[in-house]
Amino acid sequence: MISKRLLLGDEAIALGAIHAGISGVYAYPGTPSTEITEFIQNNAPEVRSRWCTNEKTAMEAALGMSYAGKRALVCMKHVGMNVAADAFVNSAITGVNGGVVVLAADDPSMHSSQNEQDSRFYGKFAMIPILEPSTQQEAYDMMPYAFALSEQMRLPVLMRVVTRLAHSRAGVQSVTPIPQNALNPDNERTHWVLLPGNARRQYASLVEKQPQLMASAETSPYNKVCGEQKATLGVVACGIAYNYVMENEPEKRGIPVLKVSQYPLPEQAIKALAAQCDTLLIAEDGQPIAEEQIKAMVGADYPIKGRLTGDLPRMGELTPDCVGAALGVVTDEGLPAAKSVVARPPALCQGCGHRDVYDALNKVAKEYADARIFGDIGCYTLGALPPFRAIDSCVDMGASITMAKGAADAGVHPAIAVIGDSTFTHSGMTGLLDAVNDGANITVVISDNLTTAMTGGQDSAGTNKFEAICLGLGVEPEHVRVVVPLPKNMEEITQIIREEIEYNGVSVIIPRRECIQTLNRKLRQKRAQQ
Amino acid sequence: MKKDIILAGVGGQGILTIATIIGDAAAVAGVNLKQAEVHGMSQRGGDVQSNLRLSTEPIHSDLIRQGAADIIISMEPMEALRYLPYLNKQGWVVTSSNPYKNIPNYPDEQAIMEELKALPNTAILPIEDLAKENSMPKSANVFLLGMAAKYIEILTPEQLRESVKRLFASKGEKVVEMNCQAFDLGLNAVK
Numbered sequence: 001m002i003s004k005r006l007l008l009g010d011e012a013i014a015l016g017a018i019h020a021g022i023s024g025v026y027a028y029p030g031t032p033s034t035e036i037t038e039f040i041q042n043n044a045p046e047v048r049s050r051w052c053t054n055e056k057t058a059m060e061a062a063l064g065m066s067y068a069g070k071r072a073l074v075c076m077k078h079v080g081m082n083v084a085a086d087a088f089v090n091s092a093i094t095g096v097n098g099g100v101v102v103l104a105a106d107d108p109s110m111h112s113s114q115n116e117q118d119s120r121f122y123g124k125f126a127m128i129p130i131l132e133p134s135t136q137q138e139a140y141d142m143m144p145y146a147f148a149l150s151e152q153m154r155l156p157v158l159m160r161v162v163t164r165l166a167h168s169r170a171g172v173q174s175v176t177p178i179p180q181n182a183l184n185p186d187n188e189r190t191h192w193v194l195l196p197g198n199a200r201r202q203y204a205s206l207v208e209k210q211p212q213l214m215a216s217a218e219t220s221p222y223n224k225v226c227g228e229q230k231a232t233l234g235v236v237a238c239g240i241a242y243n244y245v246m247e248n249e250p251e252k253r254g255i256p257v258l259k260v261s262q263y264p265l266p267e268q269a270i271k272a273l274a275a276q277c278d279t280l281l282i283a284e285d286g287q288p289i290a291e292e293q294i295k296a297m298v299g300a301d302y303p304i305k306g307r308l309t310g311d312l313p314r315m316g317e318l319t320p321d322c323v324g325a326a327l328g329v330v331t332d333e334g335l336p337a338a339k340s341v342v343a344r345p346p347a348l349c350q351g352c353g354h355r356d357v358y359d360a361l362n363k364v365a366k367e368y369a370d371a372r373i374f375g376d377i378g379c380y381t382l383g384a385l386p387p388f389r390a391i392d393s394c395v396d397m398g399a400s401i402t403m404a405k406g407a408a409d410a411g412v413h414p415a416i417a418v419i420g421d422s423t424f425t426h427s428g429m430t431g432l433l434d435a436v437n438d439g440a441n442i443t444v445v446i447s448d449n450l451t452t453a454m455t456g457g458q459d460s461a462g463t464n465k466f467e468a469i470c471l472g473l474g475v476e477p478e479h480v481r482v483v484v485p486l487p488k489n490m491e492e493i494t495q496i497i498r499e500e501i502e503y504n505g506v507s508v509i510i511p512r513r514e515c516i517q518t519l520n521r522k523l524r525q526k527r528a529q530q
Numbered sequence: 531m532k533k534d535i536i537l538a539g540v541g542g543q544g545i546l547t548i549a550t551i552i553g554d555a556a557a558v559a560g561v562n563l564k565q566a567e568v569h570g571m572s573q574r575g576g577d578v579q580s581n582l583r584l585s586t587e588p589i590h591s592d593l594i595r596q597g598a599a600d601i602i603i604s605m606e607p608m609e610a611l612r613y614l615p616y617l618n619k620q621g622w623v624v625t626s627s628n629p630y631k632n633i634p635n636y637p638d639e640q641a642i643m644e645e646l647k648a649l650p651n652t653a654i655l656p657i658e659d660l661a662k663e664n665s666m667p668k669s670a671n672v673f674l675l676g677m678a679a680k681y682i683e684i685l686t687p688e689q690l691r692e693s694v695k696r697l698f699a700s701k702g703e704k705v706v707e708m709n710c711q712a713f714d715l716g717l718n719a720v721k
Contacts (some may be wrong), residue, residue, distance in 0.1 A: 167569050169564070336615070336619050338612070338614050342637060343576040344609075
C-alpha cells in the first residue's frame with residue numbers, strides 16, 4: 001500500500017509546488033495562506049523561501065525568477081491580491097518564461113479578514129487560467145499541472161483556495177518530484193518592456209490565447225460531469241462547493257453535477273448540462289461570479305438558482321446544510337441550541353506589549369476632547385474590543401498613518417496612528433514619507449514586537465531597522481522616540497506621548513518589546529535543548 | 531462506519547493536539563479522515579473548534595452538517611454547549627466541567643452544568659483538577675481524549691494510545707509516560 005500523508009490543504013499545496021520543481025516561493029504571511037510558505041521553509045532548503053515585505057514585492061520577484069526561466073510560486077491571502085494587483089495584472093501582459101503560479105487564499109465568512117472578496121475576479125480580470133481545487137489531494141495534484149499549464153500557455157496561473165480547504169487536513173498521496181528548471185533568461189525583450197507599442201502587441205496576444213484557455217478548461221481533467229440523465233435540477237459545483245454538493249448524495253437523487261475546478265468556465269459543458277436539465281443550481285464559495293456568467297451563457301429565460309436568487313445565502317461560506325437545503329434535502333435536526341452560551345471573542349494575550357501601549361494611549365487620549373486613534377491590521381486591532389476600545393479605525397495594511405494624515409489635514413488633533421512593525425514595512429513607510437513631506441501634524445506609534453505576530457510569529461522585515469527607516473524618511477531625530485512598553489514605565493510612556501502630540505509635525509514613538517508568544521516559544525526551545 | 535466529532539475549547543487549551551493524535555491513529559489504521567481547524571486571530575483566547583470526520587467510506591465535506599455529529603469532545607463546559615445543534619440526538623458529549631473564564635459575562639456555572647446534565651449521553655469530569663491532582667497539568671487534553679476513547683469506536687483505545695506514544699516520542703520518555711498515564715486515567719474514569 002502506498003502511504004498517505006495527513007496534510008493541511010496549505011501543506012498539500014506546498015508539497016505539490018516543491019514536487020513541481022519550484023526554485024522560489026515569494027509570500028507575505030496572511031491567514032489562511034501562511035502555512036504554505038512555512039511548510040516550504042521547513043521542508044525544502046533548496047527552494048528560496050524567505051518572507052517578502054509585501055505581496056507586490058513577492059509577485060515581482062516571482063516574475064523575475066520566471067524571466068530567468070525558473071518556476072516560482074507566489075502566495076497570499078485574498079486581500080494581498082489588492083496589493084499585488086499592479087504586478088499581477090501586468091504579468092498576464094508580459095507573459096511568463098518559467099512557470100508562475102499565484103496562490104490566493106480567500107476567506108469567505110471573514111474568519112480572519114476584513115472582507116470576503118473573491119480572487120476569481122482577479123483571474124478573470126487578468127484573463128488567465130484559474131484553478132480551484134476541491135480537495136487536499138487535488139490541491140497537491142494541481143501544482144505540477146498548474147506549472148505545466150503556465151509554461152504551455154506562457155501565462156501566470158491563478159490558484160484559488162478558501163479557508164476550509166487551506167486549514168483542513170486529509171490524506172494526500174504524492175508522486176515523483178520533478179527537478180528544477182535550468183537558468184534560462186528570456187532574450188525576447190519586447191515581451192517584457194511594456195512600452196505602449198509592445199504592450200498593445202502583448203495584449204493582442206493575450207486576447208488571442210483566450211480560445212486556447214477555453215479549450216483547456218473544456219478538456220481539463222478537473223472539470224467533469226457526473227450523471228448524463230435528463231433531470232429537473234442540475235448543479236454546477238465550483239471548487240470546494242463540490243464537496244458540499246456530494247455530501248448531499250446527488251447521485252441517489254438523480255441530480256447531475258458538473259464539477260468545475262478550472263476556468264474560464266467550460267461553456268460547452270455548462271450548455272450541455274443546461275440542455276439536459278430544467279433548472280441549474282450554481283454552488284460556489286465566495287461571490288456569485290460563475291452564476292452571473294452562466295446566466296449570460298444560457299439566456300435570460302433559463303432558470304438559474306444560486307446566491308443571487310436567495311436559494312443559497314448571498315454571503316458567508318457555504319456549508320453542507322445550506323447546499324443541502326438548496327437541493328431540497330431534508331435531514332435530521334440536532335439538539336436544540338443551549339441557553340447558557342455567550343460569545344467568546346479573541347483578546348490580546350496577557351503580558352502582551354500592545355496592552356501597555358493601549359493603556360498609555362487611552363490615558364493620554366482622555367486628556368484631549370478630540371483625540372482620534374487610527375488603527376491598522378494585526379493583533380493590535382483587538383485594541384478595538386473591550387477593555388481597551390482604543391481605536392477609531394482599521395481599514396487596510398498601512399492605512400493608520402495615511403488616514404491619520406488625511407484627518408490631520410482636515411483639522412483633527414491629535415491624530416494618532418497605531419501600526420505594527422511588520423505592517424509598517426509592508427505598507428506604512430510610503431505613507432510616512434507623504435506625512436513628512438507634507439509636514440503633517442500626526443503622532444505615529446509603531447508598536448514593535450519584533451515579529452509578524454498575528455499569523456504565528458514569522459520574521460518581520462524591518463526588525464532592528466525602524467529608527468533608521470524613520471530618520472531616512474525625514475522624521476526629525478528628536479521626534480523618533482523609543483520606549484519599552486511595561487506597566488512600570490507607564491509614566492515615562494504617557495509623558496512621551498504627550499510631548500509628541502504637542503509637537504506640531506510628524507513624530508514617531510516606537511514601543512518595543514518582544515511578542516509574548518514568540519518569547520515563550522524561544523524559552524521553551526531553549527529549555528528543551530538543555 | 532463513520533464518526534463525526536466536534537472538538538471544542540478555548541484557544542491554547544490543546545484541542546488541536548487531540549485532533550493530531552486522532553488523525554495519526556486514523557492514518558495508521560487506514561481510516562479516512564478530514565479535519566478542519568481554526569487558525570489565526572481566533573486562537574487568541576477566543577473559542578476554537580475543529581470538525582473531525584472519520585469514515586471507512588470516502589469523505590466529501592470538510593464540515594459536519596447540523597444534527598450529524600456523533601461526539602462533542604470539549605475542554606470547557608460552555609464550549610461544549612455551543613455546538614449542540616451539530617450533535618445528533620443520540621450523540622455523546624464528553625467534556626471538562628472546569629470553566630475557563632476569560633470574559634466578563636461568563637454565564638452562571640450552575641446553569642451550564644444543568645443544561646449539560648439534562649443531555650441524554652454525557653461524560654463530564656473536572657479534567658483540569660484531576661490532571662493537577664495527578665501532577666500532570668499539561669496533559670489535561672490527553673486525559674480528555676482518554677475519556678472520549680471508548681466512544682470513538684472506529685478507532686480502538688489501544689490504537690489511540692499508540693498514537694499518543696508516537697506523537698510525544700520526540701519529547702522524551704518522561705513526557706510519553708505522563709501522557710500515556712493521563713490517557714489511561716481518562717479511559718478508566720468513565721464506565
